[in-house]
Amino acid sequence: MGDQPLVRWDWIASHLVDPIGTRLLEHLQLSITPILLGLLLALPLGVACVRWRALYPPVFTTVNILYAIPSIALFFLLLPYTSFSAWTAIIPLTVYTLAVLVPNVVDGLNQVPDHVRQAAEAMGFGPLRRLVQVELPVALPVVIAGLRVAAVATISMVSVASLVGLGGLGQLILTEGFRRQFPTPIVVGIVLSVALAFLVDGLLVLLQRWWTPWTPRPARAGGRNRRSAAASTAAASSAADRPAAPEGRRRRA
Amino acid sequence: MITFDGVTKRYPDGNVAVDHLDLEIPAGQTTVLVGPSGCGKTTSLRMINRMVEPSTGRIRVDGRDVRDQDPAELRRSIGYVIQQAGLFPHRTVADNIATVPYLLGWDRRRARTRAHELMELVGLDADLARRYPHQLSGGQQQRVGVARALAADPPVLLMDEPFSAVDPVVRTSLQDELLRLQQELHKTIVFVTHDIDEAVRLGDTIAVFRPGGRLAQAAAPERLLAEPADDFVEGFIGYDRGVRRLSFFPARELRLRGDAVLAADTPVATARAVAAGGGEPWLLVVDDARRPRGWVSADLLTTADAQTPLGDLPLVGFGHVFTVEDDSLRAALDAAVLSPAGRAVGVTQDGTVVGVVAQSELGEAIWSVGNDDARDAEPVGQDG
Incomplete structure (x- = not known):
C-alpha cells in the first residue's frame, strides 16, 4: 500500500454517507436480522429440548455441526438458491447463532430452581402459563448472556459475506480497500465493525438491567440476608454478569 | 376435612411411596405428617393437590374427590408452602404474594391491597413490598411463602x-x-x-409414617408421647419423651410455697425461724416490688449476725424463673434443675414472685401427671 498515510481524513469526509453510512446500515441489518431470527428459532427449540429431554443431544450435535461448517462455504452453497439477496448472508448467520442460543435457552430453563418450578405448579399455573410467566422470565439472564455472545460473533462474521458480494462493512474493507490497495476504508471498516459490536453488546447489557431488575448485583454480593437466595440465584447472576456461552467465544472469520 | 381412603402410590419402577393410607385430617386443625426420609409423607401431601396422583384409593377434600376437579383450579383453592420458600425470583414480594389472586383474575389493585394485608399478618415490614426475594433473609422469604399461600384465603394449607x-x-x-x-x-x-x-410443637394431631410409606400412628402429640404404638414410633420420638410430654401440662397447677419467700429488709433472726420452722434449706429473698433478688441458704443464716437485713447478705443468683400462668411443667422442671438451690421460682407475667417449688415437689406433680394418664385425662394446652 506504498507510502500512503494509513488514514486519509479527506476520503472519510467525502465518503461519509456513501459508502460508509450505507455499508454501516447494511451491516447492521445483516447482523440484527440473524440474531433476532436465531432467537425466534432458539426459544421454541430450547423449550422443546427441555420438555423432551431426548431431543437435546441430537439438536445440540446438529447445531454444533452446522456451526463447524465454514461460513464461506455456506455462503457459496446458498448462492444458487438465494443469489445475491441478503438471505445468502442471513440464513447461515442465523444457523450459527443457534449454536450459542439453543444451549443457553436450555441451560437457562434448567437453572430455574426446582422449588420455584414446583411452587408455580402448586399455586395453580398451567404448563403454558408457567413457561411464559415463570420459567422463561427466570431463564432470561442466561438467554441474554447467550444473545450477547451471538450478537458480537454475528457482527464480526457479517464482513465475510463480502466475499459473495454482500457483507456491509466487509465490502468497505474488501472492495474499497483491499482491491484498490487503499488502507483508509480498511481501517474505517474495522473500527466501525468493532464499534458496532461494542454498541450492540452495551445495549444488550442495558436491556438486561432493565428487564431483569431482580438479579443480584455483584456489588451487593456477600452481604447479609443472602443465605438461601444466594444458592438459587447464583447461577443466574454469574451467567448474567458475563457472557458465558456453553461453547465459549468461538471466533469465526 | 381431608380424607385418605386406602390410598397407595406405586411408581412404575415398583417403588411404593405410600402404602394403603387411611387418614382423616380434621378441618380447622393442624395435622403434622412426620417420619424419616422416604416414608411417603411428602408424597401423601402432594396427592392432596394432585401434584402426585394416587395409584389406587381416593382422596376427598370436604367430601369432594380431588380427581373431579381441574388440577390447576384445585391448586388455586389450596395454599401451598414449599421448602426454601420457592419464591419467584423475578417478582417483587408483593407480586409474589399476589400470585394466586392474579391467577384467579383479581384486578391489580385488589390483589396488591390483599398482598399488603398479608404482609402485615405474617409480620413483614411494608417497606419490603417492592423488594425482590434475593434481598430478603431466609426467615423473611419463608414468611413471604406463607403469605403467598394464604393470599386467596384458602381453607386448606399444605406445608x-x-x-x-x-x-x-x-x-x-x-x-x-x-x-x-x-x-x-x-x-x-x-x-x-x-x-x-x-411436630409436637405445631400439631393438634401427629401422623407418624414409617419407611415403606405406612402410617405407624396418628394421635394427639400428648398421646403420642405417652403411648407410642410400637418400637418404631418410640424410637422415632426419642429417648426423653417423658420429659417432653411435660410441655402439655400447665405449671399453674403446681403448689407453690409462699412462706419460703422473704423481703430483703427481714432480719436474719426472723429468717432463721422461718427456715427452722419449715425445714427449708433455702429461702428466696425478694425486693420491695416482690421481684426475686437471690437465694440465701439456711447454713449462712446460722452464722450471720442476727440483726442484719437479708438484703445485705451475699445472695446466690436465682437463675431461671418460670411464668406460673403460661409455662408448662417442663419449664418449671427446667428452672428447678438449673437453679443453684434446686428450686424453681414461679413468677407472674410482670415478674413478681408467686412462690417457689423444690425439685422433690415437682416430682410429685409429674408423678400425678403419670397417674392422670391411667385415667385417660385430656391434655391441656401446649406451650413451652
Whole structure:
C-alpha cells in the first residue's frame, strides 16, 4: 500500500454517507436480522429440548455441526438458491447463532430452581402459563448472556459475506480497500465493525438491567440476608454478569 | 376435612411411596405428617393437590374427590408452602404474594391491597413490598411463602417442610408465628416435617409414617408421647419423651410455697425461724416490688449476725424463673434443675414472685401427671 498515510481524513469526509453510512446500515441489518431470527428459532427449540429431554443431544450435535461448517462455504452453497439477496448472508448467520442460543435457552430453563418450578405448579399455573410467566422470565439472564455472545460473533462474521458480494462493512474493507490497495476504508471498516459490536453488546447489557431488575448485583454480593437466595440465584447472576456461552467465544472469520 | 381412603402410590419402577393410607385430617386443625426420609409423607401431601396422583384409593377434600376437579383450579383453592420458600425470583414480594389472586383474575389493585394485608399478618415490614426475594433473609422469604399461600384465603394449607432450611432461632420464631396465625385463622393445615419436636410443637394431631410409606400412628402429640404404638414410633420420638410430654401440662397447677419467700429488709433472726420452722434449706429473698433478688441458704443464716437485713447478705443468683400462668411443667422442671438451690421460682407475667417449688415437689406433680394418664385425662394446652 506504498507510502500512503494509513488514514486519509479527506476520503472519510467525502465518503461519509456513501459508502460508509450505507455499508454501516447494511451491516447492521445483516447482523440484527440473524440474531433476532436465531432467537425466534432458539426459544421454541430450547423449550422443546427441555420438555423432551431426548431431543437435546441430537439438536445440540446438529447445531454444533452446522456451526463447524465454514461460513464461506455456506455462503457459496446458498448462492444458487438465494443469489445475491441478503438471505445468502442471513440464513447461515442465523444457523450459527443457534449454536450459542439453543444451549443457553436450555441451560437457562434448567437453572430455574426446582422449588420455584414446583411452587408455580402448586399455586395453580398451567404448563403454558408457567413457561411464559415463570420459567422463561427466570431463564432470561442466561438467554441474554447467550444473545450477547451471538450478537458480537454475528457482527464480526457479517464482513465475510463480502466475499459473495454482500457483507456491509466487509465490502468497505474488501472492495474499497483491499482491491484498490487503499488502507483508509480498511481501517474505517474495522473500527466501525468493532464499534458496532461494542454498541450492540452495551445495549444488550442495558436491556438486561432493565428487564431483569431482580438479579443480584455483584456489588451487593456477600452481604447479609443472602443465605438461601444466594444458592438459587447464583447461577443466574454469574451467567448474567458475563457472557458465558456453553461453547465459549468461538471466533469465526 | 381431608380424607385418605386406602390410598397407595406405586411408581412404575415398583417403588411404593405410600402404602394403603387411611387418614382423616380434621378441618380447622393442624395435622403434622412426620417420619424419616422416604416414608411417603411428602408424597401423601402432594396427592392432596394432585401434584402426585394416587395409584389406587381416593382422596376427598370436604367430601369432594380431588380427581373431579381441574388440577390447576384445585391448586388455586389450596395454599401451598414449599421448602426454601420457592419464591419467584423475578417478582417483587408483593407480586409474589399476589400470585394466586392474579391467577384467579383479581384486578391489580385488589390483589396488591390483599398482598399488603398479608404482609402485615405474617409480620413483614411494608417497606419490603417492592423488594425482590434475593434481598430478603431466609426467615423473611419463608414468611413471604406463607403469605403467598394464604393470599386467596384458602381453607386448606399444605406445608412441605417449610421451616427446615432456616437456622434454629428463626425456625422457632416462624413456628411461634404459625401457631399465632392458626389461632386466628383456623385453617386446615397439613404440615410435613422430619423433625418430631416441630411436630409436637405445631400439631393438634401427629401422623407418624414409617419407611415403606405406612402410617405407624396418628394421635394427639400428648398421646403420642405417652403411648407410642410400637418400637418404631418410640424410637422415632426419642429417648426423653417423658420429659417432653411435660410441655402439655400447665405449671399453674403446681403448689407453690409462699412462706419460703422473704423481703430483703427481714432480719436474719426472723429468717432463721422461718427456715427452722419449715425445714427449708433455702429461702428466696425478694425486693420491695416482690421481684426475686437471690437465694440465701439456711447454713449462712446460722452464722450471720442476727440483726442484719437479708438484703445485705451475699445472695446466690436465682437463675431461671418460670411464668406460673403460661409455662408448662417442663419449664418449671427446667428452672428447678438449673437453679443453684434446686428450686424453681414461679413468677407472674410482670415478674413478681408467686412462690417457689423444690425439685422433690415437682416430682410429685409429674408423678400425678403419670397417674392422670391411667385415667385417660385430656391434655391441656401446649406451650413451652
